[in-house]
Amino acid sequence: MQIRENRAQNGHLRPAFTLLETLVVIAVVSILLSLLVPGVQQVRAAARRVQCANNLKQLGLAAHLFHDTYGAFPPARLILDIERTGLDIGNSVALDEASWPVHLLPYLDQTNVYDEWDEYATYLEQTPGARNHAIAVFLCPARHSVSEAVVPDEEIVITATCGCPAGLQTVPGGAIIDYAANHGDLSPGAVNAPTDFYWGGNGTGVLISSRPAGNHKTVEPDWLDKIGIVDVADGTSNTLLIGEPHIPAESDKSTPYNGPAYFGRYLTNFSRIGGPGVPLAHSSTDQRANQFSFGSSHAGVVQFALADGSGRQIGTSTSTRVLGYLANRQDGQPAGGF
Amino acid sequence: MRWTLLSILGSLLFGCNAERVSTYPVRGRVLFTDGTPVRVGTIELESITFGTTASGQIQEDGSFVLGTYTPSDGAAAGNHRVVVVQIIVSDGTVQHTKDHGQPVPRRYGDYASSSLSVSVEPQPLNNLIIELSPE
Numbered sequence: 013m014q015i016r017e018n019r020a021q022n023g024h025l026r027p028a029f030t031l032l033e034t035l036v037v038i039a040v041v042s043i044l045l046s047l048l049v050p051g052v053q054q055v056r057a058a059a060r061r062v063q064c065a066n067n068l069k070q071l072g073l074a075a076h077l078f079h080d081t082y083g084a085f086p087p088a089r090l091i092l093d094i095e096r097t098g099l100d101i102g103n104s105v106a107l108d109e110a111s112w113p114v115h116l117l118p119y120l121d122q123t124n125v126y127d128e129w130d131e132y133a134t135y136l137e138q139t140p141g142a143r144n145h146a147i148a149v150f151l152c153p154a155r156h157s158v159s160e161a162v163v164p165d166e167e168i169v170i171t172a173t174c175g176c177p178a179g180l181q182t183v184p185g186g187a188i189i190d191y192a193a194n195h196g197d198l199s200p201g202a203v204n205a206p207t208d209f210y211w212g213g214n215g216t217g218v219l220i221s222s223r224p225a226g227n228h229k230t231v232e233p234d235w236l237d238k239i240g241i242v243d244v245a246d247g248t249s250n251t252l253l254i255g256e257p258h259i260p261a262e263s264d265k266s267t268p269y270n271g272p273a274y275f276g277r278y279l280t281n282f283s284r285i286g287g288p289g290v291p292l293a294h295s296s297t298d299q300r301a302n303q304f305s306f307g308s309s310h311a312g313v314v315q316f317a318l319a320d321g322s323g324r325q326i327g328t329s330t331s332t333r334v335l336g337y338l339a340n341r342q343d344g345q346p347a348g349g350f
Numbered sequence: 351m352r353w354t355l356l357s358i359l360g361s362l363l364f365g366c367n368a369e370r371v372s373t374y375p376v377r378g379r380v381l382f383t384d385g386t387p388v389r390v391g392t393i394e395l396e397s398i399t400f401g402t403t404a405s406g407q408i409q410e411d412g413s414f415v416l417g418t419y420t421p422s423d424g425a426a427a428g429n430h431r432v433v434v435v436q437i438i439v440s441d442g443t444v445q446h447t448k449d450h451g452q453p454v455p456r457r458y459g460d461y462a463s464s465s466l467s468v469s470v471e472p473q474p475l476n477n478l479i480i481e482l483s484p485e
Contacts, residue, residue, distance in 0.1 A: 091441065173437040174390050176448030201456050202437040210441050268443075278443055289392045289435025289459060291405050299421055300392070300405045304437065329419060331403040333396060333461060 057154065061310050064152040064190075064256070065323050071149065071191060071254050072317035074119035075219075084238035085253075085319075086115035087222035088193045088283045089276030091212050108134040109233075111276045112193050112219050112283075113150055120149050131233040135275040136184055143186040143274060150189035150273070152256065154309045156265070162187050163265050163272060170268050173202075173302050186272030188265055189282060192257035192306065193219030194316075197287030197336040199343070210279055213237035216340040218244060218253050218319050221279065241319070245342040248320035252338050255316035257284050258293035258307025268303050280304060287336025294328045306335075371400045375424040376416040376470055378478030380408055380434055382452055387412025388434065388482065389451035395430035395468065396461060402426050408434070425470045432466035434482060435459040452484050 029037075078086050089111045110129060117126035128142035135143065146161035164185040171177045196216030200209040209215050212223030213236065222237035244251050257280075263269035273282040280303045286292065291300055292314050293307025301307055308314040313325040319341070326338075337347035376395075380388040393414050394405040404425035406414035415422045436454045440446065457463040470476050 170444050172439055172444045172446070174439075174446065174448070174450050176390075176444075176446050176450070178444035178446070198435060198437070198459060201459070202439055203453060203456055204438045204440045208439070208441075210439060279441070288394055288396075288433045288461060289405075289437070291394070291403060294420070299407055300417060302392070302437070329402070331396060331401050332394060332405070333401075333403070 057310070060152070060154040061315070064154055064310075065315050065325075067149045067152065068191065068254060068256075068315055068317040069321070069323050070120065071116065072321040072323070074116040075253060075317075076321050077119040078116060079240060082238075084240040085218055086112045087235050087237070088112050088195055088215070088217075088219040089221050089279065090224045090235055091210070091221045091276070092223055108136065109224075109276050110135065110274055111281075113189050114274050117147075120147070122147060135186075135277070138274075143184070143272070146187040150187070150191060152190035152309070155190045155259070156188065160265075161189075166267065166271065168267055172268075173304065183267045183271055183278065184275065186274055188270055189273040190256065190259075190270075191254050192280075192282060192284040193217065193254055194252040194339055195220055195279070195283040195285045196341070197285055197339045197343075198289055199287070199336075199340060209285065215285075216342065217285065218251060218341055219283070221283075239341070243341065244319050246337070246340070246344065246346050249318055249322065250338065250346040251319040251341045252286070253317045253319040253321075255284065255306045256308040256314050258298070258301045258303075258305040259296060259309075261296050263303075286332070286339040288332045290335075291332050292326065292328045292330060292335060370419060371397070371402055371426045372472070373404070373418045373424040373426055374470055374472050374476060375422070375474065376404065376476040376478060377406075378414060378476075378480065379412040380414065380480045380482065381412050382482050382484050384484070386451060388436075388454055389449070391434055391436040391454055393480065394433050394435065395425050395470070396433075397426040397428060397430050399428045400426045404430075424476070427470050427472040429467060429469050431461050431464070432468055432480060433459055433461055433464045434466070434480065454482060455485065458482055 075085055090109050125145045144162045146158045148158050151161050166183045169177050169180050194217040200214040202208050210221055212221050215221055222235040225234035225236050259270045267278050268280045271281040284306045285304045286306050290304050293301035293305050306314050316324050318324055334347050337345040388408055389410050391408045396403055402418050404416040404418040406416045408414050416425050417423050434454050468478050
């Protein structure tokens with residue numbers, strides 16, 4: 013401004029920047045900015061990753077507090093296979109009951125939310141306030157914020173791992189979570205049989221699908237197949253507890269990868285397995301991973317809480333054999349030095 | 351002097367990949383002994399020498415492409431143990447409306463019980479045919 017005023021009063025040019033000088037300055041500034049911006053983005057991503065790991069640590073601690081109260085880790089969900097167990101408990105609502113994140117609520121300073129839950133009712137019978145209560149500690153800042161972590165009812169065609177799309181179904185809405193319980197490895201099998209890993213008590217992980225101890229419409233909610241620290245035979249520092257799930261971009265905030273997580277019916281909205289055939293996802297577009305795979309939005313690593321409550325990053329190129337050893341609580345393979 | 355600088359630059363460029371094993375492209379098909387393809391599942395190769403895992407999704411015609419560090423970069427050279435894994439879930443959340451073909455016997459899904467093995471050669475393309483017994 014000063015230069016232009018001087019020019020107007022005196023009628024001749026004062027010393028000023030030439031075009032070349034201006035261009036050089038602009039060029040230098042833009043080069044500096046181009047160096048700075050990726051640096052800032054990396055720092056922001058690193059900060060989000062740390063926050064993400066911190067939440068995992070909180071969940072690990074909450075699981076241990078739960079263990080202190082009940083003598084076992086919470087079940088991933090309750091599910092009953094009448095043919096296998098011979099335990100016919102009438103109008104069982106087991107499959108539609110709450111999943112592990114709900115059981116941890118009182119241990120995450122969320123007693124007020126937990127009090128909204130009716131343990132004697134199905135997910136569909138819960139109040140919208142209970143179903144739609146997104147909680148920051150359940151979310152990885154690199155993926156979702158609290159304000160975007162509630163999904164509405166969704167009409168969806170779910171494609172199973174077998175590649176076969178089922179018919180259109182409506183998945184009731186609710187809050188999502190960005191962490192998945194370690195349900196174990198594939199060793200019990202998944203061959204359309206009662207011994208499959210997703211039935212109650214078959215999982216080889218730590219937070220597994222368990223059978224209800226009775227009809228929860230009438231008796232005190234309780235469960236069989238309790239997994240406690242004593243059952244983690246490989247050692248709690250060699251076994252995964254909770255980790256980051258693989259979520260492809262097109263399935264973000266959608267069943268079966270990342271849908272309503274308090275609803276026990278859709279296992280892969282809140283649980284994962286790992287091992288041969290179920291590798292860690294290298295990225296959100298990795299076609300080799302599936303809805304049962306752990307994975308993350310961070311480059312090169314997936315973060316976990318181990319069963320001893322500690323945090324750990326595991327490289328995405330970790331062999332599936334080692335991953336299986338870490339996921340299975342009792343395979344006699346402690347998998348040190350991963 | 352110039353060569354020193356160039357070699358330093360070179361090592362800076364390629365240094366990040368130092369711990370990675372060289373991989374060679376692999377594709378192929380998984381078939382039952384009667385010639386019908388395995389229609390769904392995952393195939394995985396574990397290098398006996400390096401311990402690396404290469405995996406690929408099996409398509410409807412039994413074909414697959416393997417990747418170790420990226421989806422299609424292949425597998426390390428040498429001998430590998432092989433598993434073929436199918437996950438068929440029937441917990442009531444999905445109905446199965448498509449033909450899975452013959453199921454892959456459970457034993458092929460575990461390195462301890464799958465007796466399959468293959469060799470990957472350090473060449474531009476490996477074409478593998480994996481044969482499974484349906485029993």
